[in-house]
Amino acid sequence: MDTQLILAALAECRDGIVITDAISPKNRIIYTNKAFQVMTGFSESELIDKGSRFLLGNKTRPTAAKAFRQALGEGARVQVTVSAICKDGSQKWVEISGGPFEYNGEKKRYFIGTCRDVSERVEAVEALMASEIKFEKTDVEVKVSSYDTVTSLYNRGYFEEVAEREWMAMLQEHRPLSVFLIGIENLARFKERQGIEDSNKLMANIASALRQVFRRGIDLVAKYDDERFIVISTGMAWEEAESMAARLDDVVDRELTQNVPTDINLNGFIGVATQIPEEGFHVDHLIEAAEKALLKASTHPGASVVVAESDCVA
Structure with missing residues (x-):
């Protein structure tokens, strides 16, 4: 299939698409589509060649970050929800689903991830949990x-x-x-x-x-x-x-x-x-x-x- 046709299709996807060089030390970004650029507020030139970690927000749970790193290191598929830093300094909850692939038999291993903004879903769950904790947990239990x-x-x-x-x-x-x-x-x-x-x-x-x-x-x-x-x-x-x-x-x-x-x-x-x-x-x-x-x-x-x-x- 024609490479330009594939890139044109990815560019029009409603979900964000990111492709990285998973062998590089920084998991270097080599492609992002329009939806991902709109989601984060960064332009294509501001994303390309950057290490993917600069997008990782401090709300991300350590277990999710560790699972993503392990998937990159082991060449495995992964689905995690992380917080992503936007250009304006805000953070969004993003569900990343993807895995590795090789291109034309190259020894390099690439990673393609589909990114979906799930901020509303995560915040709704957190609000529900917070309301339950307010009524069900005492200050002592929270401290423990x-x-x-x-x-x-x-x-x-x-x-x-x-x-x-x-x-x-x-x-x-x-x-x-x-x-x-x-x-x-x-x-x-x-x-x-x-x-x-x-x-x-x-x-x-x-x-x-x-x-x-x-x-x-x-x-x-x-x-x-x-x-x-x-x-x-x-x-x-x-x-x-x-x-x-x-x-x-x-x-x-x-x-x-x-x-x-x-x-x-x-x-x-x-x-x-x-x-x-x-x-x-x-x-x-x-x-x-x-x-x-x-x-x-x-x-x-x-x-x-x-x-x-x-x-x-x-």
């Missing part, structure tokens, strides 16, 4: 949904939502983010011997100590899982993160020394990663780098702290 009840820190779900927003903000400002993962090894053994009450008290004490270290309003300390805490620090570069990690190590050691019997081998380890956000990367990459650093700290004798060597986490 975002907080860990043992430590009174934010929980992992809330942390991931905030981390996504902070990443997008620092991407625009070209400023660094640092992630600290603090792990407590052999906590299960301590809980088995001392009981859950003492275990919870220990984690609450460590949480309180971490809050004293990270006292800036722009730092977020959270409970990541049963044995780990996580912190994201906005604007903190590599040198400051390295110094902070050493301080954290002392704080965690002090809490363990004061609250754990000497015959229980309970150790604290810290992994740190720093990056200035870039198109083609995501906050998940930064967290994964911190996890690798934490693993290295826990498996290398004499190394309780491992800090990423530079601002790059590739």
Whole structure:
């Protein structure tokens, strides 16, 4: 079939159509039709060759963003609903449905997505949910949904939502983010011997100590899982993160020394990663780098702290 005929047909589609080079680091946009340009307010020249991530709004749920990235990486079909940034600064809810394809046997893999404005539908559902929550949930129940009840820190779900927003903000400002993962090894053994009450008290004490270290309003300390805490620090570069990690190590050691019997081998380890956000990367990459650093700290004798060597986490 004639290529020009296909492009003419795509141009007249009522739904937005976007084609990207899925192999490129930024998932570079190579085609958009008129409907997509009208939907976002950007002209064709303002969209072509841009990384698709610059359109992703901060209302997008981390799970949706992750599903889209995985589909691009694995060459799979996907359907997700995300918030898209328009040229005037507003955001629309857009349902993206599409998948990969190859052209003329090229090794490059392209992605074609159909984009539909579903803002009215999403906002109607949110309004309904908000009205139900208003009558069915107490203030205490809402708080529990975002907080860990043992430590009174934010929980992992809330942390991931905030981390996504902070990443997008620092991407625009070209400023660094640092992630600290603090792990407590052999906590299960301590809980088995001392009981859950003492275990919870220990984690609450460590949480309180971490809050004293990270006292800036722009730092977020959270409970990541049963044995780990996580912190994201906005604007903190590599040198400051390295110094902070050493301080954290002392704080965690002090809490363990004061609250754990000497015959229980309970150790604290810290992994740190720093990056200035870039198109083609995501906050998940930064967290994964911190996890690798934490693993290295826990498996290398004499190394309780491992800090990423530079601002790059590739």
